[in-house]
Amino acid sequence: xxxxxxxxxxxxxxxxxxxxxxxxxxxxxxxxxxxxxxxxxxxxxxxxxxxxxxxxxxxxxxxxxxxxxxxxxxxxxxxxxxxxxxxxxxxxxxxxxxxxxxxxxxxxxxxxxxxxxxxxxxxxxxxxxxxxxxxxxxxxxxxxxxxxxxxxxxxxxxxxxxxxxxxxxxxxxxxxxxxxxxxxxxxxxxxxxxxxxxxxxxxxxxxxxxxxxxxxxxxxxxxxxxxxxxxxxxxxxxxxxxxxxxxxxxxxxxxxxxxxxxxxxxxxxxxxxxxxxxxxxxxxxxxxxxxxxxxx
Amino acid sequence: xxxxxxxxxxxxxxxxxxxxxxxxxxxxxxxxxxxxxxxxxxxxxxxxxxxxxxxxxxxxxxxxxxxxxxxxxxxxxxxxxxxxxxxxxxxxxxxxxxxxxxxxxxxxxxxxxxxxxxxxxxxxxxxxxxxxxxxxxxxxxxxxxxxxxxxxxxxxxxxxxxxxxxxxxxxxxxxxxxxxxxxxxxxxxxxxxxxxxxxxxxxxxxxxxxxxxxxxxxxxxxxxxxxxxxxxxxxxxxxxxxxxxxxxxxxxxxxxxxxxxxxxxxxxxxxxxxxx
Amino acid sequence: xxxxxxxxxxxxxxxxxxxxxxxxxxxxxxxxxxxxxxxxxxxxxxxxxxxxxxxxxxxxxxxxxxxxxxxxxxxxxxxxxxxxxxxxxxxxxxxxxxxxxxxxxxxxxxxxxxxxxxxxxxxxxxxxxxxxxxxxxxxxxxxxxxxxxxxxxxxxxxxxxxxxxxxxxxxxxxxxxxxxxxxxxxxxxxxxxxxxxxxxxxxxxxxxxxxxxxxxxxxxxxxxxxxxxxxxxxxxxxxxxxxxxxxxxxxxxxxxxxxxxxxxxxxxxxxxxxxxxxxxxxx
Numbered sequence: 001x002x003x004x005x006x007x008x009x010x011x012x013x014x015x016x017x018x019x020x021x022x023x024x025x026x027x028x029x030x031x032x033x034x035x036x037x038x039x040x041x042x043x044x045x046x047x048x049x050x051x052x053x054x055x056x057x058x059x060x061x062x063x064x065x066x067x068x069x070x071x072x073x074x075x076x077x078x079x080x081x082x083x084x085x086x087x088x089x090x091x092x093x094x095x096x097x098x099x100x101x102x103x104x105x106x107x108x109x110x111x112x113x114x115x116x117x118x119x120x121x122x123x124x125x126x127x128x129x130x131x132x133x134x135x136x137x138x139x140x141x142x143x144x145x146x147x148x149x150x151x152x153x154x155x156x157x158x159x160x161x162x163x164x165x166x167x168x169x170x171x172x173x174x175x176x177x178x179x180x181x182x183x184x185x186x187x188x189x190x191x192x193x194x195x196x197x198x199x200x201x202x203x204x205x206x207x208x209x210x211x212x213x214x215x216x217x218x219x220x221x222x223x224x225x226x227x228x229x230x231x232x233x234x235x236x237x238x239x240x241x242x243x244x245x246x247x248x249x250x251x252x253x254x255x256x257x258x259x260x261x262x263x264x265x266x267x268x269x270x271x272x273x274x275x276x277x278x279x280x281x282x283x284x285x286x287x288x289x290x291x292x293x294x295x296x
Numbered sequence: 297x298x299x300x301x302x303x304x305x306x307x308x309x310x311x312x313x314x315x316x317x318x319x320x321x322x323x324x325x326x327x328x329x330x331x332x333x334x335x336x337x338x339x340x341x342x343x344x345x346x347x348x349x350x351x352x353x354x355x356x357x358x359x360x361x362x363x364x365x366x367x368x369x370x371x372x373x374x375x376x377x378x379x380x381x382x383x384x385x386x387x388x389x390x391x392x393x394x395x396x397x398x399x400x401x402x403x404x405x406x407x408x409x410x411x412x413x414x415x416x417x418x419x420x421x422x423x424x425x426x427x428x429x430x431x432x433x434x435x436x437x438x439x440x441x442x443x444x445x446x447x448x449x450x451x452x453x454x455x456x457x458x459x460x461x462x463x464x465x466x467x468x469x470x471x472x473x474x475x476x477x478x479x480x481x482x483x484x485x486x487x488x489x490x491x492x493x494x495x496x497x498x499x500x501x502x503x504x505x506x507x508x509x510x511x512x513x514x515x516x517x518x519x520x521x522x523x524x525x526x527x528x529x530x531x532x533x534x535x536x537x538x539x540x541x542x543x544x545x546x547x548x549x550x551x552x553x554x555x556x557x558x559x560x561x562x563x564x565x566x567x568x569x570x571x572x
Numbered sequence: 573x574x575x576x577x578x579x580x581x582x583x584x585x586x587x588x589x590x591x592x593x594x595x596x597x598x599x600x601x602x603x604x605x606x607x608x609x610x611x612x613x614x615x616x617x618x619x620x621x622x623x624x625x626x627x628x629x630x631x632x633x634x635x636x637x638x639x640x641x642x643x644x645x646x647x648x649x650x651x652x653x654x655x656x657x658x659x660x661x662x663x664x665x666x667x668x669x670x671x672x673x674x675x676x677x678x679x680x681x682x683x684x685x686x687x688x689x690x691x692x693x694x695x696x697x698x699x700x701x702x703x704x705x706x707x708x709x710x711x712x713x714x715x716x717x718x719x720x721x722x723x724x725x726x727x728x729x730x731x732x733x734x735x736x737x738x739x740x741x742x743x744x745x746x747x748x749x750x751x752x753x754x755x756x757x758x759x760x761x762x763x764x765x766x767x768x769x770x771x772x773x774x775x776x777x778x779x780x781x782x783x784x785x786x787x788x789x790x791x792x793x794x795x796x797x798x799x800x801x802x803x804x805x806x807x808x809x810x811x812x813x814x815x816x817x818x819x820x821x822x823x824x825x826x827x828x829x830x831x832x833x834x835x836x837x838x839x840x841x842x843x844x845x846x847x848x849x850x851x852x853x854x855x
Contacts, residue, residue: 003664006657007677010721014680017687020698075594083588084595092595094843099602101839102832103779105806109813109828110605113612113821156601163598187584217688219782220810244690244782251694251786264698267691278686378745404747412745418738421761430756431746478742485746 025265049262057240064151073162081170100160108224120144139235148236150226158211169203206284213277219244329354335389359534366540376410411487415494417474419466431485452480472503492522613829642802649713658724666732681722693783707801712788716777727769731762768842775838781806
């Protein structure tokens with residue numbers, strides 16, 4: 001009946017979206033096939049397109065983001081779920097969840113005007129001085145618009161999700177687990193780290209996957225600080241490019257169908273990656289919630 | 297409590313009577329408002345009511361008693377087809393309201409004529425006025441709403457308590473008041489039959505007493521069917537009583553007969569408290 | 573007290589404090605962002621900024637009036653396309669849905685929700701911009717509208733489901749048919765939650781930039797009607813922030829301040845309304 005039509009339209013729109021993504025990538029799929037994912041060149045002039053530099057940039061920036069935000073986020077979630085009194089925990093969570101509502105472009109503005117100079121003047125020289133023997137910190141520090149800065153910005157954007165989901169997952173761990181550990185003489189920290197967190201482990205992984213999906217699709221903040229250069233470098237101080245960033249930057253200037261459709265194929269890749277990650281995340285979170293309640 | 301003990305003492309020792317039909321009633325001076333024959337009810341593949349037959353007299357109070365899960369509420373809900381809100385349910389048999397087939401009537405019209413009050417009061421999160429007026433609006437009542445609302449609230453013996461706060465939220469009332477409001481809401485559309493599903497089970501004795509007094513007055517204008525867990529309540533308010541057990545109607549008769557002189561052993565066991 | 577025990581106590585205190593530090597740093601970041609925006613952005617706000625058109629490079633005193641109006645236009649279009657679908661679809665899922673189809677709708681809504689915003693832009697580009705052969709406010713509004721749908725759908729369904737079944741029973745026992753019950757009892761009971769859900773979703777899409785880059789594109793002048801490209805606040809912020817001009821930088825800060833201010837305002841109010849609605853019961 002009437003309401004059915006509206007509900008069905010969401011279904012139909014999604015189907016249409018998938019169709020359009022598939023249909024409008026016919027040219028590059030036929031011309032490049034699977035080589036699209038292994039080619040390093042991105043050459044509009046000679047119509048040779050490869051996705052590898054962007055995949056590299058996406059993976060590297062997301063990895064940096066996760067490396068920073070997971071310990072920070074899980075740590076904060078532990079504090080908020082286990083240690084802080086309820087009132088403070090709720091107030092802080094309220095504020096942290098507001099961080100999730102900040103638009104990407106705002107993070108970009110802060111990134112460009114505040115973070116990039118800080119990275120260039122203080123953080124990166126410091127890293128180079130102390131850890132400069134590592135290949136990732138080897139190259140020259142150019143402008144501060146690089147993979148590392150992009151990773152840092154992403155980590156800030158992703159942290160509220162990790163905190164929010166992990167906190168809920170931790171709160172769902174049954175009280176008797178904690179009581180058992182404490183009764184055996186464990187300290188608060190030992191209880192949390194060795195009993196509660198492992199119990200909620202799957203859900204926390206779920207939050208990580210969710211955040212990965214989010215990080216992959218982040219466009220604006222990343223493109224404003226990553227340098228937008230098609231290049232694969234080991235050094236994190238070098239500029240790079242991500243899938244989302246190149247689409248945003250080059251789409252309106254793409255000449256010729258192969259160029260445009262190659263960009264769309266990048267979009268298709270991004271779409272598939274996020275579906276998989278989101279799906280896995282959801283399953284993981286469901287599993288933890290199920291475990292929590294079935295233990296009664 | 298003591299009256300039940302007295303009744304028990306008067307029960308005849310011989311329990312050999314095995315009647316499967318209700319004891320013959322005095323020639324019915326009251327018309328049969330609701331007539332049920334061979335009613336079977338199913339939740340999916342599971343049958344929960346078996347071959348129920350009884351007749352409820354007009355402008356009388358009929359009580360349905362029995363242990364938890366015996367089917368009395370299920371039965372009540374067949375009378376206004378509320379079971380249709382749940383998927384996979386099915387009622388088979390002959391159900392008649394004034395000679396009309398309940399299962400084939402237009403369900404909205406049926407429910408206007410057969411009203412229901414629920415176990416836990418469920419006023420809408422609207423004002424007291426809007427609650428009572430809801431049924432009137434839905435059924436396209438003609439007439440001045442404020443007057444009709446006032447009349448209903450008076451019939452439900454709650455007018456004095458709410459007349460100064462008609463447009464305040466109904467949720468600000470006490471539990472007993474909310475239940476009487478729900479009765480007023482049901483009465484607003486002038487139903488011929490009022491079904492009450494354990495209406496006092498969530499209320500304190502004083503609130504319960506108020507509602508029982510109300511029922512005495514209401515039966516002059518309305519046929520009442522009340523499901524109750526509380527045997528004393530049935531003994532107090534009902535003209536006729538039916539005893540349900542495991543989906544079957546074991547016995548149906550004048551209340552006095554059921555409580556003083558039950559024909560079936562199961563009835564006697566329940567009444568004397570041997571189970572349930 | 574053995575050494576081991578003392579060590580464990582030490583670790584305990586250190587780690588617990590560390591987690592506190594983590595939490596506080598997350599909070600600090602938000603305050604840092606806000607602080608910067610207020611400082612740099614607030615100082616550049618003035619009436620001219622809000623109402624004027626952009627000036628050519630080199631001239632000061634230009635404004636973002638057209639971008640603000642553009643954003644408002646797109647949000648309006650997004651609302652009238654996305655909100656009804658989400659709302660009524662949510663009613664379907666909560667009240668009427670059959671098992672398999674509901675699952676399908678929910679699954680695809682989650683899918684749609686997870687689509688990166690830049691990919692959504694591609695989708696609308698292929699479906700609206702190409703046939704129209706131009707960028708337009710219509711395309712931008714539709715992009716935002718499609719992003720709105722799954723958010724509003726899920727939140728509407730959630731709040732409708734929270735309405736107790738006893739209310740539905742009460743209405744139907746009075747002779748109300750299903751659609752009438754839903755319209756006059758269930759939806760009003762869930763009204764607060766649904767409305768805040770809609771507002772939150774609008775705040776969320778208001779800040780989106782990527783899908784607009786190749787749908788509504790940009791326009792340094794007032795755009796009339798729905799068929800012209802339009803400037804919008806987020807896109808202009810992006811463009812100005814990356815430009816080499818100081819004046820444009822200042823404007824980007826100011827615009828960022830407005831955008832974030834509005835978004836946070838809606839979010840905070842929504843959260844407060846929701847939490848009060850839940851805890852105080854009703855009155």
